[in-house]
Amino acid sequence: MKIQHLHDWDLTPKEAIAKQKELASRLIDDTPLDLSTIRHVAGVDVSVKNGESQAAVVVITYPELEPVEIVRAKQATSYPYIPGLLTFREGPVLEEAFRKLTIEPDVFVFDGMGQIHPRHIGIAAHLGLWLDKPTIGCGKTHFIGDYDAPDLKKGDYSALTYKGQPLGVVLRTRAKVKPVYISVGHRADIDSAIKLIMSVTPKYRLPRPIRLAHNAAGEFKQET
Helix, strand or coil: CCCCCCCCCCCCHHHHHHHHHHHHCCCCCCCCCCHHHCCEEEEEEEEEECCEEEEEEEEEECCCCCEEEEEEEEEECCCCCCCCCHHHHHHHHHHHHHHCCCCCCCEEEEEECCCCCCCCCCHHHHHHHHHCCCEEEEECCCCCCECCCCCCCCCCEEEEEECCEEEEEEECCCCCCCCEEEEEEECCCHHHHHHHHHHCCCCCCCCHHHHHHHHHHHHHHHHC
16 A cells, blocks of 8 residues: 655654644544445554564454454664654554555554644544545543543543544443543544444444454564
């Protein structure tokens, strides 16, 4: 799969923040996804251990949710962990993994944030610009923003805001289970993002694409 290489990854934190602000203005977050036209959805995750980063991208059919392609990549982890700059740590190895794909997904679901981010450009949003494809962020833990807890039924959600601006939702993917944090990355809107996430989360708390990508990254980590 071809992707756009928009900038170098080895930027200083100050340069990286400036780049994020520049790229954030290019995001598109008001385009509804037409779920009836989607044929493939990808899950994206990265594991880091002993100075190495292992990326996994798993492509599944939609709406059947059957895996049809798994790609992995491994690189030395050269960028430090800095909150808000995760993409500069995981971006290089993900770029390598994306280029290995032979099936071009219609939508990418990232284990990480979309626009729930201080500068509105978490990893799903940032790499959405590189992919030029619809991307959705699905975070497992609270990062920033304020919200009221959603009701306890499957599919209930509440708005998450940061400095008075809506950035995403807190979504209950299973009844009476801890919610996840959903936000648009690029080329989608929040309503259709919620619908897609619910449609690829038939049983567990986490969407099936992310569960498969997490397992694939974990297996890759064990192999090393």
